Amino acid sequence: MPLSRTTLRATEILNLLAARPDGMTISEISVELRMPKTSAFDIVQTLRKQHFLREARKRFTIGYMAHEVGEAYQPDKDLYGIVRPALSPLGDEFGMTASLVFYEDDGLVYALEYRPASSIISSGASSGHGFLHASASGKVLLAFMPEPKLARALKKIHFTAITERTITSEEAFLHELEEVRKRGYALDLREFNPLQTCVSAPILQRGQALAAVTGEKARLVTDDCSLFELAGLPVRLTEGDYANYKITTKEDLQKENKFRVCILPLEVWQEIFVIVYQTAEFEMAEKYFQENIVPMLCSNLNGDVVCVWKRIDHMMDLWRYRTKIPLLRQWNLTLGRGVLISENGIEGQEQELLPLKYPAELELRARDCTLAGRKKELEKCFEELCEMLEGLFCFPETLKDCLIRFSLNIVNMYKIQWELGAEIQVLILILEIGQATSWKQIRRAMEELLNYFNFEKEDLQRNEAFSTMVRKAVEMAKKYYSEGITLEETASRLYVSEEYLSTQFKKETQSSFTETVRKFRIEKIKDLLLNSKLKLNQIAELTGYSDPKYMSRVFKEEVGMLPTEFRKKCNKID
Secondary structure, X not given: OOOOHHHHHHHHHHHHHHOOOOOEOHHHHHHHHOOOHHHHHHHHHHHHHOOOEEEEOOEEEXXXXXXXXXXXOOHHHOHHHHHHHHHHHHHHHHOOEEEEEEEEOOEEEEEEEEOOOOOOOOHHHHOEOOOHHHOHHHHHHHHOOOHHHHHHHHHOXXXXXXXXXXXXXXXXXXXXXXXXXXHOOEEEEOOOOOOEEEXXXXXXEOOEEEEEEEEEEEOOOOOHHHHHHHOOXXXXXXXXXXXXXXXXXXXXXXXXXXXXXXXXXXXXXXXEEEEEEOOOOHHHHHHHHHHHHHHHHHHHOOOOOOEEEOOOOOHHHHHHHHOOHHHHHOOHHHHOOOOEEEHHHHHHHXXXXXXXXXXXXXXXXXXXXXXXXXXXXHHHHHHHHHHHHHOOOOOHHHHHHHHHHHHHHHHHHHHHHOOOOOHHHHHHHHHHHHHOOOHHHHHHHHHHHHHOOOOOOOHHHHOOOOOHHHHHHHHHHHHHXXXXXXXXXXXXXXXXXXXXXXXXXXXXHOOOHHHHHHHHHHHHHHHHHHHOOOOHHHHHHHOOOOOHHHHHHHHHHHHOOOHXXXXXXXXXXX
């Protein structure tokens, strides 16, 4: 059954605010949950009107209706309430993550979880549909399942090998379920994760499993190699010496060392992930990186340098928290180069953030320049916009919203008076503005955007020697070539016969209508080959060809070479 995204978002907001007694603004909620501000606003206001939230000074906290609903819950009459108090003693005693697990919708649902400080894993990683045969929870819930239900469940299991120990056949899995029934509990001996073992016991009613209580334990991090393995990265032999930070030496293990560092290079040096571990002095480590590492990077690297600091409590949360890094990285626009960006640092400065008044007068000037074809003055308007925004201490999404709004308004104004030949590329550049983390990137995108503004009228389209009918036919060919417009369609829109339009079109343009459509397609293909990194199938779709091979053949007939050859040749010339 499909889930309601809005309802899920509403529960996420309630859960988030339940842990924030001081409340949060809509902007903070939007950033924390990675949802559009407009969506967050609509959901929050709906919850406020129903008294699930209350508002004070633009900050939202849990309302009385949420408390009333919570008080209606009777833990002594519910499986959740019965099991919840038992999870923490179980987890603390054995040093493992303890969970309450259900079988729903042909998959595992981890309803409750207790993770002691000594545990480094989250059991929710093995939830879902694809791990039943590799998890202790899946085994025990299926072992004590009625035969018809078990038969249906087995049909949906693919028995994929997740580790070398995973059961990969139905026959072997059925034998394993029989063993589980005999001993009364199930084991996962590194079948789902090579670093993890699990035990699971059923909660039975009339011989059938209502749920399972599962304990999961992983190997502790003992050295850099095990850290890499936990992060899901391969461990490789490499040459090094005492100056190589990726090599652990005996000096690294001396007691006076405050913390250990492991460096994971990602995406070929475009991003470097530094893990600081085995320390309780996180504030000291953060200060060290701010005062020593960040200045060193900024002085030695000429390009954009954005440094983000994020504290996590468990290694298994590493990749989940990594998804939040792009949100933090955006703050480089506001905080500037050389600042170690952290959530705590942002929260400490949010009261100092300024509101942004949209530069309506500057936009009006830019619009006039666009209509009049004054490109130099238009470029000055964009530069003024960047200089004005760069000096403001605002939310980064507010700055970007202003830049995108300004750019789109000018693009739309340009399209009223002029022909925009590379509209998709222009939209890509505006998207790049929204993803930028530095003003250098924004200025570069805007410069490229303005390069697509051509204030010279095209002779073919605006040649007054053409009759009104033929000129309109040329305009239609240029506007709708990607949709496969035909002579018949064009004649119908112009209220003339196909034969008459064909004759007049050939007479005035010295070319057939089909040839003209092809010409516009070829020019667009050239533009996309030179000014984008799109694949041939994407270019074919954008230019009205259903088959990229046919497009390549037509292109070779017109240009004398294949699209790939054309792209390589022109790139070499550049």
